[in-house]
Amino acid sequence: MTMRWVLALFILLRLLPGATAETLTVGSKPYGESYLLAEMIAVLLEDRAYTVERRHGLGGSAITFAALNSGEIDLYPEYSGTITSVLLASPGLDGAQLDAALADQDLSFATRFGFENNYALVVPRALKEERRLETISDLRAAGDLRLGFSYEFMNREDGWPALQAQYGLEQQPIALEHALAYRALDRGRLDVTDAYTTDGDLALYELGFLDDDLELFPSYEAGILARTDLPADTRKILDELRGILDEPTMQRLNQRISSEGEEPAAVAAEFLEGRGLIAPVAKGSSRTGRIARNTLVHLRLTTTALGLACIVAIPLALLVSRAPQAARTVQYLAGLIQTIPALALLALFIPLLGLGEVTAILALFLYSLLPVLRNTLTGLFSVDPLLKEVATGMGLTAAQQTLRIELPLAMPMILAGIRTAAVISIGTATLAAFVGAGGLGQPIITGLSLNDNRLILEGAVPAAALAVVVEFLFEALERRLVPVHLRVR
Amino acid sequence: MVTTGSAHPLSLDKVSVNFGNHAVLRGIDLSFAAGAVTAVVGASGCGKSTLLKLCNGLLRPAAGEVRAFAERLDYDRLPQLRRRMGYAVQGTGLFPHLRARDNIVLAAQLARWSAEAIDTRVAELLQLMHLDVALLERYPHQLSGGQQQRVGLSRAMMLRPEVLLLDEPFAAIDPITREDIHQQLLELLAAEPRTVLLVTHDMREAMRLASRIVVLREGQVAIDASVAQLRSDWPSREPERLLLDLLADA
Numbered sequence: 250m251t252m253r254w255v256l257a258l259f260i261l262l263r264l265l266p267g268a269t270a271e272t273l274t275v276g277s278k279p280y281g282e283s284y285l286l287a288e289m290i291a292v293l294l295e296d297r298a299y300t301v302e303r304r305h306g307l308g309g310s311a312i313t314f315a316a317l318n319s320g321e322i323d324l325y326p327e328y329s330g331t332i333t334s335v336l337l338a339s340p341g342l343d344g345a346q347l348d349a350a351l352a353d354q355d356l357s358f359a360t361r362f363g364f365e366n367n368y369a370l371v372v373p374r375a376l377k378e379e380r381r382l383e384t385i386s387d388l389r390a391a392g393d394l395r396l397g398f399s400y401e402f403m404n405r406e407d408g409w410p411a412l413q414a415q416y417g418l419e420q421q422p423i424a425l426e427h428a429l430a431y432r433a434l435d436r437g438r439l440d441v442t443d444a445y446t447t448d449g450d451l452a453l454y455e456l457g458f459l460d461d462d463l464e465l466f467p468s469y470e471a472g473i474l475a476r477t478d479l480p481a482d483t484r485k486i487l488d489e490l491r492g493i494l495d496e497p498t499m500q501r502l503n504q505r506i507s508s509e510g511e512e513p514a515a516v517a518a519e520f521l522e523g524r525g526l527i528a529p530v531a532k533g534s535s536r537t538g539r540i541a542r543n544t545l546v547h548l549r550l551t552t553t554a555l556g557l558a559c560i561v562a563i564p565l566a567l568l569v570s571r572a573p574q575a576a577r578t579v580q581y582l583a584g585l586i587q588t589i590p591a592l593a594l595l596a597l598f599i600p601l602l603g604l605g606e607v608t609a610i611l612a613l614f615l616y617s618l619l620p621v622l623r624n625t626l627t628g629l630f631s632v633d634p635l636l637k638e639v640a641t642g643m644g645l646t647a648a649q650q651t652l653r654i655e656l657p658l659a660m661p662m663i664l665a666g667i668r669t670a671a672v673i674s675i676g677t678a679t680l681a682a683f684v685g686a687g688g689l690g691q692p693i694i695t696g697l698s699l700n701d702n703r704l705i706l707e708g709a710v711p712a713a714a715l716a717v718v719v720e721f722l723f724e725a726l727e728r729r730l731v732p733v734h735l736r737v738r
Numbered sequence: 739m740v741t742t743g744s745a746h747p748l749s750l751d752k753v754s755v756n757f758g759n760h761a762v763l764r765g766i767d768l769s770f771a772a773g774a775v776t777a778v779v780g781a782s783g784c785g786k787s788t789l790l791k792l793c794n795g796l797l798r799p800a801a802g803e804v805r806a807f808a809e810r811l812d813y814d815r816l817p818q819l820r821r822r823m824g825y826a827v828q829g830t831g832l833f834p835h836l837r838a839r840d841n842i843v844l845a846a847q848l849a850r851w852s853a854e855a856i857d858t859r860v861a862e863l864l865q866l867m868h869l870d871v872a873l874l875e876r877y878p879h880q881l882s883g884g885q886q887q888r889v890g891l892s893r894a895m896m897l898r899p900e901v902l903l904l905d906e907p908f909a910a911i912d913p914i915t916r917e918d919i920h921q922q923l924l925e926l927l928a929a930e931p932r933t934v935l936l937v938t939h940d941m942r943e944a945m946r947l948a949s950r951i952v953v954l955r956e957g958q959v960a961i962d963a964s965v966a967q968l969r970s971d972w973p974s975r976e977p978e979r980l981l982l983d984l985l986a987d988a
Binding site for chain 1: 791794796816817818819820821823825827831833834844845848877879893894903
């Protein structure tokens with residue numbers, strides 16, 4: 250009965266996002282500037298008594314846009330160029346056409362922050378001088394230079410494919426993580442990469458722009474992409490952010506995050522405070538508190554997924570173990586799921602389940618199935634047929650035989666399977682942050698985008714520790730459940 | 739099933755069993771008297787284990803009828819039937835994850851015996867089988883071959899079954915230990931008489947334990963005689979020799 254009420258309430262809340270105007274969900278993509286702009290929105294709204302849910306570091310433009318379309322998030326910072334060429338797939342729209350196209354999807358791009366963050370190619374300044382590189386066209390005569398671009402740039406319509414076609418470049422670029430590209434440039438392993446004009450690291454790494462002499466890159470005006478069902482007074486509040494930032498300011502703010510290790514939320518709050526947009530706020534979430542919170546979420550994700558996998562895989566294995574053909578088919582299917590890359594699996598589920606824990610848990614659950622299933626089957630198949638015959642001959646019913654003889658004898662293998670699944674889950678769950686489920690992946694992803702090793706370790710160390718603890722737990726469990734002579738060596 | 743006192747707790751009526759195209763048993767007619775020990779003897783592949791598995795329903799006949807406790811075997815109610823028939827096999831068939839005591843009492847626990855009833859019965863069996871109480875806490879692999887065999891027999895006897903089906907239970911034991919266990923089995927059967935079907939390829943063992951010998955050859959009964967008669971017809975004949983002579987005669 251209670252369950253039904255909870256369910257009804259849940260559905261009601263999902264159907265009526267407008268009815269809960271006080272809660273807004275702000276998304277961001279996984280890089281510093283997006284975090285910072287999202288925090289500006291969030292901090293401003295919180296100052297005006299809204300409850301803000303943060304879905305930071307969503308996995309790329311497509312995922313974030315899908316989340317906005319499905320109502321999982323209400324708004325997020327985006328760029329005009331990305332909207333036209335990637336999200337709407339119609340480059341060359343002017344301002345009015347853009348607004349009309351968005352209105353068709355019940356979206357609006359009204360509030361602009363006042364700066365552009367355009368694509369640019371950068372080279373180390375020393376190299377720039379030595380080779381007298383001024384424009385992108387100069388790259389044509391420098392075929393020996395090594396190009397490396399971020400994954401998104403490599404694949405976007407207006408990225409490398411357009412660049413190559415328009416400028417007739419013949420180099421073969423490699424694809425790599427954006428933050429890593431700067432380090433590669435710094436160590437002389439790479440010569441040219443893509444960058445954003447407001448990038449805070451440009452000064453740090455002493456990088457210079459190559460002029461876009463053929464005017465290929467469109468304008469990337471930053472603004473707030475929001476659902477049109479936002480109430481008018483919310484819009485009015487958001488409009489206070491209009492025009493408050495310019496390129497030099499943005500570069501400086503980005504630098505504070507990427508090079509000086511400040512938190513986007515703190516930088517955003519300080520900036521808005523300085524502009525008199527919000528009242529001073531008491532800041533500070535302690536590192537320990539954050540780690541504890543992330544670890545708890547991480548544990549919740551993995552244990553739920555693992556529990557579900559056991560509930561499904563062990564009975565399923567018992568069922569199909571009586572029919573070898575079915576057992577093979579089921580194992581094959583579970584193996585197939587295992588081969589889907591985790592990020593792809595997560596992306597597949599977003600249209601169906603939206604963002605958040607449910608999506609992450611489902612993906613982790615699917616990954617845990619195979620080890621548990623396969624080990625349970627192996628364990629069951631390895632039970633001596635003579636013992637089964639004796640058990641039958643003694644008058645044990647089929648159920649008694651399963652519970653008293655087959656499962657206990659298969660237990661060492663089953664435990665080993667669950668243990669494998671647990672360790673895999675703890676590792677894979679770090680990707681859950683891409684779909685806004687939080688956990689220890691949150692600081693890792695943020696750290697990667699902000700190029701902040703401390704933040705990466707804040708997620709990676711507890712995750713590794715968790716994996717070790719789980720190993721110990723399972724050893725203890727095995728000591729309790731399995732006699733010493735039957736343990737898996 | 740209220741026919742516990744039946745004169746013939748087990749009988750086979752024109753029973754045949756095929757494995758594929760191969761006829762393992764052909765038209766077997768046998769009945770086993772209450773309280774008697776019958777040894778079923780024969781070479782490997784003669785169908786003697788198959789005959790045993792017909793009795794507790796592990797196998798179903800292609801033709802003919804198996805009767806237990808004066809009723810046709812009800813293949814939908816086998817677990818109930820099997821609790822009235824102790825079953826012990828070659829090797830030992832002890833469950834490696836259960837301690838000796840848990841192996842012995844498993845069937846009684848599943849039959850929801852009280853703890854006191856179980857303790858009483860275990861104490862009886864320990865005495866009958868000359869088993870040390872300390873051995874009960876050991877796992878099967880920590881017991882000697884003879885000890886494992888005694889635990890296996892105790893397990894088969896736990897529920898005080900009316901019928902005991904023994905499938906070459908002593909085949910893997912050294913001769914000296916085997917002699918001891920034979921002695922204990924005879925003592926046990928003297929204390930608690932029951933209908934026993936003992937499958938063995940060892941004529942000496944058959945003569946020692948049974949009162950009746952059934953020799954199978956190529957799926958059919960070649961000889962069916964009482965041990966007393968064999969002894970008087972063939973005095974001072976070595977059992978192994980006797981089996982060969984009998985088969986030559988038959």
